[in-house]
Amino acid sequence: MTPLGDPRPACHAMLLRLAGRLPDEVLAEERHWLAIGRLDYIARTVPVAAVTLDVPLTDADLAVLRELRDGYRLDGPPLNAVRRHQGEPDMPYRFTPAPPTRGDANPAGHAVDTLDRAVIGVVGAADGAVDLTRSYRSLPDLPMMPPKRIYLVRTEPGVEPYLLTLDLQAAMAGHGEPDPQAEVFAADVELPPYHQSALAAGAVLWTRPGSPDGTRRENRKPRR
DSSP states (O other): OOTTSOOHHHHHHHHHHHTTTSOHHHHHHHHHHHHTTOHHHHHHHHHHHHHHHTOOBOHHHHHHHHHHHHHHTOOOSOGGGSOBOOSSOOOOOEEESSOOBTTBSSOOOOOOOHHHHHHHHHHHTSTTEEEEEEEEEEOTTOTTSOOEEEEEEEEOTTOOOHHHHHHHHHHHHHTTOSSOOEEEEETTSOOOHHHHHHHHHSEEEEEOTTOTTOSOOOOOOOOO
16 A cells, blocks of 8 residues: 555656657556556656656656655656656657558558457457557657557546556567557546547457447547
8 A cells, every 4th residue: 555545647647748758668668657556656757757868757647656655755867857748748649550662652451461350359358348450659759660550549537557558568479569559438538649540540450249339439630
C-alpha cells in the first residue's frame, strides 16, 4: 500500500498524454512499470527522460509526478528543470490505416497479418473491450522513417487498462514488433489529439459482438 491510495488512473492518463511525445521505447517501458505497480520508477524516470530529451510536460503531467514524488518521498531532478508546455503539444504525425507508400499519403488497405491476428486474439479475450483500431503513424517531414504501427483499444468505463496494455505489449513483442505501442482507454474519456487523429484515420479490426458501442465506425481522414 502507498499513501497515495490508487494513483494508477492518473499515471495511465499521463502516459496517454505522453504518447508520441516520449520515444516509443521509453513509453513502452513506463507502461510496463505501471502494470506491475512500480509507480516509483515512473516518478523517477519520466522527469529524467523529459529533461534529457527536452520533452516538454504539461501542467497536468507535472501535477501527477509531483504527487507521486511527494507520496513516495522520492528525490530526483527538480521538476522545475522540466520544460513546461502551455496548451496542447504539437502533433507532427500523419496517421493512415495501412503503411503509406511513396505517392500514397492516405492508403485505404485494411489487410490483416499475423501480428494483427495476435492482437485481435488478446483484445477479443479481454473483459470489457469494445473495439480495436490499427493505425500507422508516420512523420511527413521525415518520409524515410518507417511508419509505426499503433493499436488503439476502447473499453467500457471502469475497466482497468494496465494489464491489458501489458498483455498487448507482450503479444506484439512476441511477434517481433519493437517498442510496441498499445493505447488502451475507456470509451467515455476525452482523448488527446494524438489518439483522436489515430482513431479517425485507422482501420477497425475488431468490435465486440452485440455491443451497442461495438458498431463498425467509418474511417475518417486524420486531422491536419
